[in-house]
Every structure is written in C-alpha cells, then in structure tokens.
Amino acid sequence: MSAVLDPSAVPADLVALTRSLGERSREQAILAEGNTSYRLDDERIVVKTSGSNLGRATADDFVVVDNAPLVDLLHDPAATQADLTAALDAGEHEGRRVRASIETLVHIAVQAVAPASWVAHTHPTAVVGLLASVQAETIFAEAVYSDEAVVLATPLFVPYAEPGLALGKLVHDGLRRRFDETGELPRLVLLANHGIVAIAESAPGADGICEMAVKSATVRHIALTAGGLQPVPRDSLAKFVLRSEVSERRQRLGRGT
Numbered sequence: 138m139s140a141v142l143d144p145s146a147v148p149a150d151l152v153a154l155t156r157s158l159g160e161r162s163r164e165q166a167i168l169a170e171g172n173t174s175y176r177l178d179d180e181r182i183v184v185k186t187s188g189s190n191l192g193r194a195t196a197d198d199f200v201v202v203d204n205a206p207l208v209d210l211l212h213d214p215a216a217t218q219a220d221l222t223a224a225l226d227a228g229e230h231e232g233r234r235v236r237a238s239i240e241t242l243v244h245i246a247v248q249a250v251a252p253a254s255w256v257a258h259t260h261p262t263a264v265v266g267l268l269a270s271v272q273a274e275t276i277f278a279e280a281v282y283s284d285e286a287v288v289l290a291t292p293l294f295v296p297y298a299e300p301g302l303a304l305g306k307l308v309h310d311g312l313r314r315r316f317d318e319t320g321e322l323p324r325l326v327l328l329a330n331h332g333i334v335a336i337a338e339s340a341p342g343a344d345g346i347c348e349m350a351v352k353s354a355t356v357r358h359i360a361l362t363a364g365g366l367q368p369v370p371r372d373s374l375a376k377f378v379l380r381s382e383v384s385e386r387r388q389r390l391g392r393g394t
C-alpha cells in the first residue's frame with residue numbers, strides 16, 4: 138500500500154494552511170474541493186484525503202503517500218484511473234474508507250519534476266470564472282500590476298483534463314516543459330475550467346500565492362468591465378523585477394519569511 142494514515146506525520150503548519158484556505162470568506166473552496174500537501178522527504182508527501190473539507194481539516198484528514206509508485210503511474214501509458222484509485226487507498230479506519238485525494242497526482246507531478254515543500258490546490262471563484270472564459274489561455278499571460286509579477290512570476294497555463302490520471306499527466310507535462318525551459322518550477326499553475334495550484338517553499342508563501350491569484354483575477358474582472366486589459370509595459374516590468382530590493386522581496390514572499 139503506498140498511502141497510509143499517520144496523523145503524527147502531519148505538520149501543524151499544513152493543517153493551519155489548509156484551514157485558512159478553506160475559510161469561506163476567501164472563496165478559495167466552498168465544500169470539499171481543493172487539497173494541500175507537504176513534502177516530508179525525497180520519497181514521501183503528506184496530502185489531504187478525498188472528501189474532507191479544507192476549512193475543517195485536522196491531522197486525521199491527511200495521509201502519507203510514497204511518491205515512487207505514483208510517479209510510475211504518471212509515466213505509464215497503460216495506467217488506468219482504477220490503478221490510481223487503488224494506489225491512493227489507505228485502507229479502512231473506524232468504519233470509513235480513507236483515500237488520498239483524487240488530485241494527488243497534481244502534487245506528485247510537482248515532486249516528479251523538482252522538489253517543492255508546499256503545494257496548495259484550490260478552486261477560487263474569481264479565478265475559475267476567468268479560466269472558464271474564452272480568454273482562459275491568455276488572460277494571465279502578462280502582468281497587469283507589479284505585485285502580481287513579483288509574487289506570481291509567470292503562471293503556467295494547463296488546458297482542461299479530467300481530474301485524476303489525465304489531469305496529473307497533463308500538469309506533469311506542463312511542469313516538465315517549463316522546468317526544462319527556465320530551470321524553475323512556476324509559482325502558480327492555472328488549470329483551465331478548474332482552479333489553481335500554488336507551489337512554494339513555505340506555508341505562508343503558498344497561502345500568499347493563492348491570495349494574490351484571487352486579487353489578480355479580480356483586477357482583471359474590473360479591467361475587462363472598464364473596456365479591456367492594459368498590461369504593465371514589458372521592459373519596465375523586467376527592470377522592476379530585477380531591482381535588488383524587489384528581488385529580495387520576491388525571495389521573501391516565496392519563502393514566507
């Protein structure tokens with residue numbers, strides 16, 4: 138079995154991040170959608186279970202999964218959704234079946250490309266609205282205010298795929314391409330008709346990316362109703378992001394220190 142229930146392995150910061158993202162007023166998730174994970178070491182992550190609510194999460198709502206068998210599924214053209222479901226099963230506990238989230242492969246896809254400590258996936262209403270629009274692919278491509286360039290850098294857009302194996306594979310392909318091009322993982326992944334994935338080296342870093350993504354979406358909604366988007370001029374933005382105090386701030390925000 139590659140998933141086990143072990144509440145003692147769940148960091149308090151992961152529970153706190155999860156509950157914070159589940160606060161109803163933040164509109165990151167309204168029911169049991171969304172999931173979070175923390176990288177324990179090179180071989181394992183702790184990830185939220187299927188069906189549990191972000192806002193009420195406790196250490197019992199996470200399981201420890203081994204990365205290797207799930208990375209194998211990402212690379213196996215013959216793998217099926219049933220194989221994935223079996224690999225996520227952590228057995229029966231107190232009369233209930235415990236399973237890692239069906240979206241665990243999104244978290245595994247990150248680790249398969251480059252190690253990252255914190256991954257948070259949510260379905261923010263304001264962002265999903267734009268990712269469900271005809272402009273989904275391009276609307277976040279250029280920064281429209283400087284803070285988003287600092288915190289979100291260049292988001293990665295991933296076309297729609299069915300949650301589970303298909304989505305995991307598509308996210309993996311996108312992350313791999315980006316990493317090969319730039320040597321870095323993106324901070325924010327935009328999932329068409331679905332939601333977002335924040336990748337960070339600290340819990341506050343992941344939380345901040347989710348929060349800034351909502352602001353970025355809201356700014357775009359407003360700009361569109363005012364006649365259309367006007368991106369920050371590219372060369373001025375590039376100079377701004379490279380300024381030493383801004384690059385320090387960016388590092389700080391990414392690490393949440």
Ligand SMILES: [Zn+2]
Nearest residue numbers: 170171240332
């Ligand atoms: Zn989702």
